[in-house]
Amino acid sequence: MATNLQTSSEPSLTSLVSGIVTDFQELIKQQLALFKAEVSSDLRKTREASVTLVAGVIALLFGAGLLCLMLVHLLEFAFAPHLPLWACYLIVGGVVFAFGAGLTAVGWKQFHSFNPLHSESVDAMKENLEWKTKPT
Numbered sequence: 523m524a525t526n527l528q529t530s531s532e533p534s535l536t537s538l539v540s541g542i543v544t545d546f547q548e549l550i551k552q553q554l555a556l557f558k559a560e561v562s563s564d565l566r567k568t569r570e571a572s573v574t575l576v577a578g579v580i581a582l583l584f585g586a587g588l589l590c591l592m593l594v595h596l597l598e599f600a601f602a603p604h605l606p607l608w609a610c611y612l613i614v615g616g617v618v619f620a621f622g623a624g625l626t627a628v629g630w631k632q633f634h635s636f637n638p639l640h641s642e643s644v645d646a647m648k649e650n651l652e653w654k655t656k657p658t
Contacts, residue, residue, distance in 0.1 A: 574629040575632075
């Protein structure tokens, strides 16, 4: 009489499925950790760009308020018979405005150098969750 004995060393279906589930859970944990690291990096970049942008605005305001008055009267004193007071205001205001606009443009460019809302880890997470809910 022959008896059908299975003595193979292959894992059972239950252990394969539990291994897949465990691997999937580990993948999700790793992707969440990656997402957290990316969000942290984006927040740091946002903070750095904000500091530059605020510094530009503050420089624009203080420059327009304090230096303009001093420089306008200095120009008027130096070129009194040839340059009217309004032209001195125009010259100094234009220079200070250009400086503040330059700092503001640098801060704005820093903001646009990265995208805080779209990341590769979010896309990978979505793909894995779609695979989990629709395995076909």
